[in-house]
Amino acid sequence: MSQIGAITNKVLSSHKDIIESASKALGNDTDPGKFGARMEKALDSVADAQKIAADTTRNFELGIENDLTKVMINQQISSLGFQLTLNTRNKVLSAYKDIMSMPV
Numbered sequence: 235m236s237q238i239g240a241i242t243n244k245v246l247s248s249h250k251d252i253i254e255s256a257s258k259a260l261g262n263d264t265d266p267g268k269f270g271a272r273m274e275k276a277l278d279s280v281a282d283a284q285k286i287a288a289d290t291t292r293n294f295e296l297g298i299e300n301d302l303t304k305v306m307i308n309q310q311i312s313s314l315g316f317q318l319t320l321n322t323r324n325k326v327l328s329a330y331k332d333i334m335s336m337p338v
Contacts, residue, residue, distance in 0.1 A: 252307070276322075280315040287312035 287308040293299035 277319065280312075280319050283308070283315045284312045 287305075290299055290305045290308045294302065294305045299305060
């Protein structure tokens with residue numbers, strides 16, 4: 235029973251670390267700033283996540299990285315960031331088309 239408790243504690247602490255790092259990466263600030271600057275920051279964040287995922291995948295293939303969980307999590311973060319970016323672009327494009335088709 236103590237082994238299960240130790241494993242549970244390890245998973246919960248890893249989960250807490252992931253939540254904290256994601257919160258730092260997203261920059262939970264209250265200043266709205268300019269839209270363009272925030273979009274640029276978000277795109278840079280997605281690009282960084284993709285680079286990290288590619289690097290950890292390459293390192294795993296070369297045998298430098300041994301933690302498959304870390305590789306898979308980085309790939310999922312990269313994938314979700316890309317999907318979010320794509321959906322945001324689609325929504326902005328749709329809003330632009332709606333505005334352009336409005337009668338003046």
